[in-house]
Amino acid sequence: MEVVANLRNSFESGKTKPLHFRMKQLKALLRMYEENMPQMLEALHKDLRKCKHEAVVMETEYLLNDLKNTIANLHKWAQPERPPKRFVNLLDSLRIYSEPYGVVLVIGSWNYPIQLTLLPVAGAIAAGNCVVIKPSEVSAACSKFMAETIPKYLDSDCYRVYEGGVAQTTELLKQRFDYIFYTGSSQVGKIIHSAANQYLTPVTLELGGKSPVYLDKTANIKVATKRILWGKCVNMGQTCVAPDYVICSKEVRDKFVDCAKTVLVEFFGTNPKESPDLGRIINERQFQRLVNLLRGHKPAIGGSFDASDRFIEPTILTDVQANSPIMLEEIFGPILPIITVGDASEAVKFINSREKPLVFYIFSTCSKDVNLLVENTSSGGVLVNDTIMHMATDMPFGGVGFSGMGCYHAKYTFDTFSHKKSCLYKDLGLLGETLGAARYPPYTPGKLKFLNLLLRRWPGFPWKACLLHTFIFSVGFVSAIGYKYFLDEKH
Template identity: 40%
Template sequence: MNPYQPLLDLQREFFFSEATRPASWRLEQLDRMERMLRENQQALCDALYQDFRKPPFEQLFEITVPLGVIQYYREHLGALMAPQPVAIPEGLEATGNRGVILKEPYGVTLVIGPFNAPILLLLDPAIAALAAGNTVILKPANTTPVTAALLQELVPKYFAPEAVSVITGGRQEISALLELPFDFIFFTGSSAVGKVVMRAAAEHLTPVILELGGQNPTVVDQTANLDIAVDRIAWGHNAISGQWCIAPGYVYVHRSIADDFIGRLRRSLVAMYGEDPQQSPDLARMISEHDAQRVASYILPEKVVHGGRFDVPDRYVEPTVLYPSTWGDPAMQQEVFGPVLPVLPYDDLGDVIETIKRKPKSLAAYIFSKDQATIDRFLGSVSFGGGCVNQTNLHCWIDSLPFGGVGYSGMGKYYGKAGFDALSNTKAMLIGNPDVVLDVFPPYADKDISASLSVFS
């Protein structure tokens, strides 16, 4: 028998008891999650540092964002759970019918988290699932073992196992979990593993949300405020040492300002991380020596205009800028997921758009410009999950902006209302009047069929 079948059965029987349906149960789970985060904040931050030297800001980010999500659901849960009246054809409405949308939980939800934000990107989906009335089995990343072990210790202290449980381990444990018929699966990670998850889910026709990645394009045109652009790109690309699925992956900069852009970007990187970023307390490490070696292999010495140093045993790669990059370079063949930033000069925005359109769709995209026509042209032509104008990365912090990918970069959106809706089955209902005759039944020979059908228009 599958080793995790008893846990699935436990949570499913609990779900069938309908104990998760009331708002009171959901609010209690949110309270428990909040207490777990607040009462163990320092221990959680310490675990993040031990796993890959996450700096203090990035540690606290993983705590404060889930707390904000909890507060959102606490304030809006009543409205999110309430039946939603919808318009129906006038003829049906005139005969006493009405339309309503009900939201119901799916059931037992498996949440598989990534290593780069092993608290935030594991708990945010779990919070949405609990708010929607689901039970949750959490699978933290095995590449952040200290954080995973801490979560395995903490969760049973705050949650009943039939509500929330944690399974740790690696590929073997994930494979066993994916054999089971969950009611919903939420996966954050690479596109390659996303395909594995989707194939497994297809065996049970289990709905999924896949939060994946890809190369996120950034465009800087000749009207951009370069001081603003370089700071936001430097931070957005190098936070978590580039291991952020929404990080700017490469930059197209207009040739007329390219040299100025590179000069300012270099100064911004020094201001943020110093002349020796290896000593900076604000630069995380790569998650493994393997990944440090992988990212270092993308560095072409002849194209390094800033950085270029690395120390594989220390899992360190210096924030590096490559210019002028081309699509034939190693760093342009896949998502870098590290602090190496290719910069490509361009002359015509149309050529840039045509190139990007033919690449796999990205999770994010960014444009820096003061020209609204240029902004509109880019946003209207390039498909991606979400992004920013004259900003980077911050769109993923905002509850009112649904977050997720498209195509290669994922499927499904969450955060705020979108998260509640995604983790709920939308039950569309027509409520009929029990006392008003609506004759649409045979025999039809003596009926005005057009008149009968008119109630539906």
């Protein structure tokens, strides 16, 4: 494919490696954000009817803050690391270099189409790679915006936008890349992983899954309800880290439902369809999938929908069984099932009987139960007493198992797109050769003992201080002997 071949030539020329070139491109990307803010907000509204508040906080401002942080720290991140030495390496130099992989492919998602595409792209640029940028064709307006705007700011010899649907993406995946970063569903993630295996290409898969919420009676129900429903309804539930279902006792369930009735009216009024703060389902296919998941259930709250507007009212279901269709796939919409359990131990068993989620939300003030839940379940991340707000930290974000592999955000994005190359610079002097002579044949028991001493790990032992004191002592000892010899000679 010509696009990939051209980028390969650009990378092999070394064009993207100098830090001043990377910095120039990152600043150009920042300028693109700042100069095209209205266009980005318009594209997001066209695709998802995303309100300005959510579009700014979770897309444009999120990108701006992450990029400014990358620009501010790039020189520090790119510096070679100096790992600790062992006794055998005291005379040597150890370095870990962050080098770019080469030509990387970034495949974005449609639910946060600008942020989830361009945030990893910025990290790939910072690490010195050439990038093929593949926006989701489902979010057509945002894809068009990126295809038309990015070439005006970034060097087209090094960064190219490639639009298209399934056929074009399939053809793209036949090409040889040095790294692939994909955000989307687990089903497509398997296809990406399989394609990458042909060339043993490393991948980051940012997927999703059914992220559970554990809610117990020790939590402030009103506050917890607000935070859970906000996390569920933001972007109309089309968020990979949205609460997928709630696990609680029957007593807590009833309190939660009663509180939710009030909270939803506070959020969206008595006619949520008219609320300017609720978006829409991305397309007809996703809308029909969600409607089918509602079939056979009697909603405790909500349940109405309008096909002509791709609108689904925020809905809570209480008549849900563990094997219901809605519990067998990620919901990705404004529907919240509730599963009842007896206690935290039963919740652990339920969660562990399913695929590992992207995030586990816990609402409780009982430290014993919180520790039980954190220590006995596996998930991409854990957030206690809130939803989604872990995305506002610089901690690594990513999944585990079916919810993904690899991580990113802040420095972790730079590290994801950087190969960590270890370099050992050995000393060629007489002292270094004397210390290392025991490795050469003929082998003897004495040489083996000496090698074992050299190679042994001494955790926490202050080698540098020890050597300094030994040197000072040696100089002092030699000086004392010399002075004594001088006095003897004088007499």
